[in-house]
Amino acid sequence: MRVVGSGAWAEECPIGDDGGREAHDGAGAAPAESLHPLDFAAKPLVLDRLRVQAGAFFDLIRPDRVWEEPTAAGHWEVRDLAAQMVAVTTRHLACLTAPASTRHVELPRLEGHARRTDEAVMAARTVSRVDTLAALGDRFAVVTALLDSLDETMWTRPVVAHPVFGRVPGVFCAAHLILASTVYAWDIREGRRQRHAVSADAADMVSPFLPKIWQLTLKAAPARPIRVGVQVSGRNGAGYLVHVDRADGFRCTMGDAWSAPTVLEFDPGSFLLTVYGRINGGCDYGDLTQARRFRNLFFRI
Incomplete structure (x- = not known):
């Protein structure tokens, strides 16, 4: 059995007796794509999930008429979720461009994180919609390019020092962006009182984290x-x-x-x-x- 939460990220993630791949019968059958995010072979699939979820979130926040709509995220409006997504993307950009490290990092605690985040998001209301969307688009493009360039060690081993989550594998940056895009899109749709659900592909991909x-x-x-x-x-x-x-x-x-x-x-x-x-x-x-x-x-x- 694998320790999931003991102060550091596990370096291995067992994914079932079949190694996380479905069996295929018949001559010439192609091997199934890996579905577990910590499997390096799954990187293209993870990044595809990220682009799909982020694209859906961007589509929800882009129209001018929705910028100050209420959401299900407390007192946050659509513009606040957009600002928070800029902050999340910026943190991942910073840790992906920092030197890889295997040194011990004390596991952070998130008490006070919600208050600090709310203060930063409220301050970001002074930034225009055009500038917020431009910053989000530009930084997301850079982050996805960096994720696409990660080798197997950077993708699967806990060598990335994240300011909120401690030392993590590079795949976590992709997974957390999927998480944020999925949850914030849920907040917007829920705020509109729509009949909706989260993407099964997205939720399943990030479930191990x-x-x-x-x-x-x-x-x-x-x-x-x-x-x-x-x-x-x-x-x-x-x-x-x-x-x-x-x-x-x-x-x-x-x-x-x-x-x-x-x-x-x-x-x-x-x-x-x-x-x-x-x-x-x-x-x-x-x-x-x-x-x-x-x-x-x-x-x-």
Whole structure:
């Protein structure tokens, strides 16, 4: 089993007994493309997902008439989500252009992150719509070119120092941009009270990174230990065993989720939106009090 959340990013990510590739029968059948983002062979697919999700987000924010529309992200308007996307892209640009490093980086905590982010976004309201969209387009083009140029070591090993998430593999920069584009697009559509859902392809692609977000958003370890299983469906779905206590904080390993006394079950979309605090999704099995205790351990971002 692989430790997912023990203070540093795991260097390997098992993706099933078949190595993450579907079996193909018949002579001359082409091998299936890898779907797991930490597999270097999946890089073209990850970048394609990124371009699709970012393109959908850009289409939502581009019209002048929507710039000051309300969204489901609290008091943020469409222009604020655009400004935050500029900030997210800028951070990834900075860490991708910094020298690679294998030195230990203390895992940051995200307390106060929402307040600092909100202050920066409110200050960005002085920037015009034209300048915001231009900055976002220019920086996104540079970031995607940098991601496309990463070699296998930079893509799969935790050698990129991120100011918010600590030392991460380069693929995380792509995954986090998919996350941000997907969640912020959800915020806009939800604010318009549309009937909608997140992209299954996008949510499934970033699903392996979501336990790390939980680890970073832990408010405080509970006085009494909590042990739950988390089962996530989808092509990159997995079972996780999560243990949270004061001695070791948040620990997460891949394993048989159903062996735990309490199990939280998600599809990739509800997992993404729950971890990001947009919905209370999924189903709880077993000790429901324990499940509620676990769900309330995290602050929302």
